[in-house]
Amino acid sequence: MRDQLDTAKDNLREHFPVVGLTERFDETLILLRRRFRWSSVFYLRENVDPNHTRRPPVDRETLRAIEEANQLDMELYHYARTLFEDAVRSQGPGFRIEVEVFKHLNRLYGRSLHPRRLYARAASAIRG
DSSP states (O other), X not given: OHHHHHXXXXXXXXXXXXXXXXXXXXXXXXXXXXXXXXXXXXXXOOSOOTTOOOOOOOOHHHHHHHHHHTHHHHHHHHHHHHHHHHXXXXXXXXXXXXXXXXXXXXXXXXXXXXXHHHHHHHHHHHHO
16 A cells, blocks of 8 residues: 555656645646646636535544544645645745735636626626
């Protein structure tokens, strides 16, 4: 199993031009945009719980069992996170500003293209 983990780490380092993290999605998109010279990476948020409903906490014993069963996965995740953080640091000081500007613009993009608003605009145009 340790050999497979080492191979997975090697693959991330050698064969993936960008390593991204879902919890740092916007930063990942900007890394991808810069790497592949994409002109736009705007997106719409879909299937998001508007109330941010929290799940009940997991008891310590269950959490420990999950961590034990996924120890190698967690090690790979930590390695990927290190690669990600190194990539972000290497982007220079303008990267943080670009991410913040992107977040703001993407919120505006999402508001303007929200399906309900598009439907309302289309219905209004049809009615004349």
